[in-house]
Amino acid sequence: MRLVPSVASTLVIVALTGIQGGCVGKYEPAVRQDLSALRADFAFLTQEAPPDEDPGGDALRSSVEAGLAGYLRLALERNPEIRASFERWQASVHRISRSRRLPEPTIGFGYFVESVETRVGPQQARISLQQAFPWPTKLTAGADAASAEARAMQRRFEAQALLVAQRVATAYWNLWQVRAAKAIRREHLEVIRGLSASVRARISTGAASLADLQQIDLVAAGIEDNIRGMEEAERGAEAQLRAAIGVAPAFPLPTPQEPGRADMPMASPAALASLVRAHPMVESLGFLAEASEATARAEGADRFPSFTLGTDWIITDEADTPGVKDSGQDAVILGVGIRIPLWQGSYADSVAAAEADSRAQLAEQSALLDRVEAELATTLANLRDATRRVEIYRGTLVPQAEAAYASVLGAYTVGRATVAQVLLAQRDLLEQRIELERARADHARTWARLEELVGRELARQPGPSPGEKDDRHG
DSSP states (O other): OOOOOOHHHHHHHHHHHHHHHTOOOTTHHHHHHHHHHHHHHOGGGGSOOOOOOOTTOHHHHHHHHTOHHHHHHHHHHHOHHHHHHHHHHHHHHHTHHHHTOOOOOEEEEEEEEEEEEETTEEEEEEEEEEEEEOOHHHHHHHHHHHHHHHHHHHHHHHHHHHHHHHHHHHHHHHHHHHHHHHHHHHHHHHHHHHHHHHHHHHHHHTSSOHHHHHHHHHHHHHHHHHHHHHHHHHHHHHHHHHHHHTOOTTOOOOOOOOOOOOOOBSSOHHHHHHHHHTOHHHHHHHHHHHHHHHHHHHHHGGGSOEEEEEEEEEEEOOOSSTTOTTTTOOEEEEEEEEEOOOOHHHHHHHHHHHHHHHHHHHHHHHHHHHHHHHHHHHHHHHHHHHHHHHHHIIIIIHHHHHHHHHHHHHHHHTTSSOHHHHHHHHHHHHHHHHHHHHHHHHHHHHHHHHHHHHTSOOOBOSOOOTTSOOOTTO
């Protein structure tokens, strides 16, 4: 009995290795490279979720003090939705190798309870090795389907990151707007209190009436109530921003930096439309449709025969009769099997189901394209309106309200205007200033929505800084 590898077993191993190595998915190298690059750039995505740190920790404090960019970085590191989307992408990449693997080989052993006597000696046992080989497109198409699905999960991770960034920016500018409006109301309250002190002094000289003072105090009480209401709104806005970036409720949020210049993007509407059509979520549906097409090819492979290659090694003992030629020579048997696909109707249904899934993904992609193109038009309209409002409030309405208030206040000082006229002018100025800040916040929020739609940061048209006069329109 000689325990040596058989030629057939060697052929099985060589065939197995060759087929496995030739079934790399269409997008597999690229998607694995992208995943490795992301791990290198953002090592936190491969680690446990970051624990809640000291609210006064230097790392977190420096991030939020860096402005919106710091908040976005925190969201990428700590937001659980981004983490979940990344893990789905990572899981889909790991599934590619499963889709292209061969069936496991089978090794069997049989022992002859009563040995079979042959001329060269009694047969003692049998060792068998069997390897099944599906129709070639079963593995190649399966790997293509899994790699296309991994590409789709990558695009959905990118789309999730864009969506979270837009949520963070929206919450950030909501908080800025609330705090800016509250600061304006506090300034207005101080002015009203100063006016109240002036009227009290005039009452003592008979130049003003008690009714004037009561009217001023009523306005002051209303402003104080508005400020208390805005403090509640501020707490709500802070909670939304903390949730978006994934920090503890006690984490302090400094006052956000002011919005940038209110302007339109440098890119043309046609260029923006092409970017929208290449949005990661739109592309993900295309990759899912491609994955379903590859799945249909893999299911179609079941309609063709599959093969089994095997070998049996019969262990033979030495012959009882001395001098027998080839005494104890082991027997090696090569075998080939064919699986006969009988249930063609069922296989055809599986192919039809995968093809229907592909058509459904393409239809969803078309519907999504219609929605995002309409959303782009709406967002650009909103952006133009916000730009217009910022320009008219900053360049016309607020300066006019300031001039009117100064004029009425001067007239009141010399006794040619009433307290009611002063309060009305001050209220008009307050409303115009608050509307200006609302328009600036609307522009910033709409800009964040536009960047989420196109999937990238956009450059602004050249123009003056927020504090400079805009002469571009004559």
